[in-house]
Amino acid sequence: MHVILATVGTDGDVFPHLGLGSVLRERGHRVTLAAPETYRARAEALGLAFASLVTTAEVGRMLAHPDLFHPLRSGRMMARWGAPMIPRQYELLADLAREPGTVLVTNPGLLAGRLVQEKVRCPTASLLLQPGLVPSSTAPPKMTGGLTIPSWFPRPLRELYWLALDVAGYWLVARSLNSVRATLKLAPVRRLFRWWWSPDLVIGLFPNWYAEPQPDWPPQLRLAGFGRFDGTRNDLPDGVRAFCTAGSPPVAFTLGTGMTRARGFFRTAVAACESLGARGLLLTKYPEQLPARLPPTIRHCGFAPFRALLPLCGAVVHHGGIGTTAAALESGCPQLVLPLAWDQPDNAARVARLGVGASLGSRQRTSGHMARALARLVTPAVRARCAEVAAKARGENGLEVAAGWLEEFARAKF
The missing domain is CATH 3.40.50.2000 (Glycogen Phosphorylase B;)
Incomplete structure (x- = not known):
């Protein structure tokens, strides 16, 4: 055939x-x-x-x-x-x-x-x-x-x-x-x-x-x-696994591989991490979108296979694309979804109904909104629910x- x-x-x-x-x-x-x-x-x-x-x-x-x-x-x-x-x-x-x-x-x-x-x-x-x-x-x-x-x-x-x-x-x-x-x-x-x-x-x-x-x-x-399938069968890029395991599990931030206009998002991500005292991993193929200087608790990565990365993360903040959503479900990683367009609002709603994440509306995208939402997600109750769903998601x-x-x-x- x-x-x-x-x-x-x-x-x-x-x-x-x-x-x-x-x-x-x-x-x-x-x-x-x-x-x-x-x-x-x-x-x-x-x-x-x-x-x-x-x-x-x-x-x-x-x-x-x-x-x-x-x-x-x-x-x-x-x-x-x-x-x-x-x-x-x-x-x-x-x-x-x-x-x-x-x-x-x-x-x-x-x-x-x-x-x-x-x-x-x-x-x-x-x-x-x-x-x-x-x-x-x-x-x-x-x-x-x-x-x-x-x-x-x-x-x-x-x-x-x-x-x-x-x-x-x-x-x-x-x-x-x-x-x-x-x-x-x-x-x-x-x-x-x-x-x-x-x-x-x-x-x-x-x-x-x-x-x-x-x-x-x-x-x-x-x-x-x-x-x-995450596009590669390779492990995480050099240094990323070491960063993830060197302290508290970081929060991963991404708006997808097609997003070239995310400067505000990444600035907000850094501020939210600083407010929470959390470590962060900023994922984008376009590093010109990042702040000129990142604190030592924040790292940039151009690409990482999510099914290898997300089990090492405390949460993931993303746009609601189905690929990222599915990988997070399988990894047992709490999700904060910031939907933009296309099918993303529907995926955000399904994540919330499953009890494994939350979403923020277009007027709730400040570092304060993001930090408060993440604080509500990184709890034992949400993690337990994520583990339940991950057991189903890891099926055939x-x-x-x-x-x-x-x-x-x-x-x-x-």
Whole structure:
């Protein structure tokens, strides 16, 4: 079997595909990762073939855009950024998918993947990383920008809400998509956020105790569990483990690998640590965001595999990305979530409901707010609850489960 794993985005979006590719390759399959050019080296290091869906320059423009993590404008920004790429991404994936015995696994947001499924008739599965993307009137996800469906909305109004979201999707990106579809002699798409799921198979990389399946979820959606892969099989960087074990467990701070505008966040993190008398570890690939001088109790790290790092930390303060959230759950590490956009508010709400963390609103981001919230989290009661949840989270690796389902899927198709 030849498997094409197609996605765009940053580490949290790409690492699950890399991990799945590694598992599939170990099972004897040939794998091609189709992703941004910036992930070529990681793919090739795992023995995967690579195809570039986004250039390095295009990635740079995305990361530099001020609206990338805006709670309301981020969707429009990404639609304008990504829509012009659809034709060339379709051509690249279509060429790869025409090989006999090929299965395509695609991120729902990569619209070219669904075009390939329809036009080339390649067996295709959607890989869903976060439950916040699943529209549900039974149990609505928490939405960004304060746009969550109110609990008092009757069912008809909830259905109208999702219709309105599809209307917005139509004006933002479906018109561009339909221009490409017309050239391929495919009918236009009206309800984008219903269409972007593969009708054959959707694999959710999260467990049912994190997001209970709802009766109005897509019937082809199956939950595999969290996928355990941090982008590398190496241990922690030199000196990081020694720092973590040299005193009280530090608090880790990150806003994700795609965040290039976090100067205020890291200043606040340092101040919160000083207020608490805590040690801190600041995680960012962009050290220019850090204060010019860090106290000896605070250290910077460019990258660390979270499943190796977080068991050594007293807590983690993060943006609510599903990758960081899952790693913290598995590590038994209390979480303080500062959601910005996308699925992050939904993950923050789920962390709070599980009793393993808390979140701060957009007007609660001072060092005082952060210090007080952390003080409430680093308690024996919260740690005990984190340990309970971690025992569940450390179950079967969702990547192994997903690989098995893809093998079954291929056998049924070929």
